[in-house]
Amino acid sequence: MDGGAILERLRARLGSAIVETHDRHGDHTAVVAREALPAALSLCRDDAELGFDVLMDLTAVDYQKYPGREDGPRFEVVYHLYSIAHNHRVRIKVRVDEDDAVVPTAVPLWPIANWFEREVWDMFGVRFEGHPDPRRLLMYEEFVGHPLRKDYPINRRQPLIGPRI
Amino acid sequence: MGVGSFFTSRLDEAIGWARKYSIFQYPFVTACCGMEYMATACSHYDVDRFGAGLPRFSPRQADVLFVVGTISHKMAPVLKRIYDQMTEPKWVVAFGVCTCTGGFYDNYATVMGIDTIIPVDVYIPGCPPRPESVLDGLMKLQDKIAVGAQRY
Numbered sequence: 001m002d003g004g005a006i007l008e009r010l011r012a013r014l015g016s017a018i019v020e021t022h023d024r025h026g027d028h029t030a031v032v033a034r035e036a037l038p039a040a041l042s043l044c045r046d047d048a049e050l051g052f053d054v055l056m057d058l059t060a061v062d063y064q065k066y067p068g069r070e071d072g073p074r075f076e077v078v079y080h081l082y083s084i085a086h087n088h089r090v091r092i093k094v095r096v097d098e099d100d101a102v103v104p105t106a107v108p109l110w111p112i113a114n115w116f117e118r119e120v121w122d123m124f125g126v127r128f129e130g131h132p133d134p135r136r137l138l139m140y141e142e143f144v145g146h147p148l149r150k151d152y153p154i155n156r157r158q159p160l161i162g163p164r165i
Numbered sequence: 166m167g168v169g170s171f172f173t174s175r176l177d178e179a180i181g182w183a184r185k186y187s188i189f190q191y192p193f194v195t196a197c198c199g200m201e202y203m204a205t206a207c208s209h210y211d212v213d214r215f216g217a218g219l220p221r222f223s224p225r226q227a228d229v230l231f232v233v234g235t236i237s238h239k240m241a242p243v244l245k246r247i248y249d250q251m252t253e254p255k256w257v258v259a260f261g262v263c264t265c266t267g268g269f270y271d272n273y274a275t276v277m278g279i280d281t282i283i284p285v286d287v288y289i290p291g292c293p294p295r296p297e298s299v300l301d302g303l304m305k306l307q308d309k310i311a312v313g314a315q316r317y
Contacts, residue, residue, distance in 0.1 A: 147273040158273070
């Protein structure tokens with residue numbers, strides 16, 4: 001399936017839950033409403049035509065202070081899906097606001113999402129509802145804040161031992 | 166020495182001479198510098214020529230702590246504990262710029278030089294250092310060991 005057909009199929013099945021789509025630089029992308037995310041992801045995995053059996057990457061973007069996106073939702077959680085059987089890809093995005101940065105978990109669909117979601121929680125502070133083990137992945141438990149957020153001070157250090165420089 | 170001649174020396178000099186050719190290192194390898202460490206240890210550069218050919222992977226059996234690679238704040242307590250577990254006399258080599266100063270990292274995760282946590286005897290800069298500079302650092306460390314110089 002080529003990318004346009006994938007997006008067309010998603011639109012046909014999910015209707016208004018697809019907020020917008022684009023294929024910039026040949027990367028076909030669908031922005032999904034958060035409420036419809038579990039349905040969209042299971043459709044992507046289980047639909048015979050789509051068959052996205054691999055979650056290649058799950059990450060997030062902080063759009064605070066991003067030109068043109070100042071008053072939009074602050075975070076975007078990004079899913080990169082790949083189908084081994086069909087050799088095609090799609091990118092799913094979901095937008096969440098800062099004061100409600102919660103996204104349904106994808107762990108039941110792709111177990112690999114477990115560590116990805118822990119990393120996104122660790123770095124961006126986006127919580128994943130229903131995650132079986134919602135701890136930090138990279139930073140230590142004593143760490144305060146989320147270092148890849150744009151408002152995390154660039155020179156703030158939180159050493160466990162040694163001088164606080 | 167011929168018959169009837171005699172030999173005088175100071176005991177600590179003899180001990181220093183023996184110690185400098187029996188360096189048992191603990192390689193604390195965390196990052197890419199480890200490749201250069203391996204190159205130094207292998208036959209082409211052959212660190213065994215300096216009596217430092219046998220790494221001990223237990224801190225209690227090691228004399229020299231080679232800190233090879235970036236140390237993150239999460240790893241810092243582990244490094245300190247390894248250092249504390251080593252028996253004296255002990256020396257520390259900071260291998261590569263990350264361990265010397267933090268290198269090009271200046272972020273939330275990286276320790277700005279391991280000398281903020283543990284005392285360091287020899288700094289080997291480089292990203293990563295060439296095996297020649299490692300051997301140079303090792304010989305400088307041998308000079309320090311020979312005269313019994315230690316930092317506590």
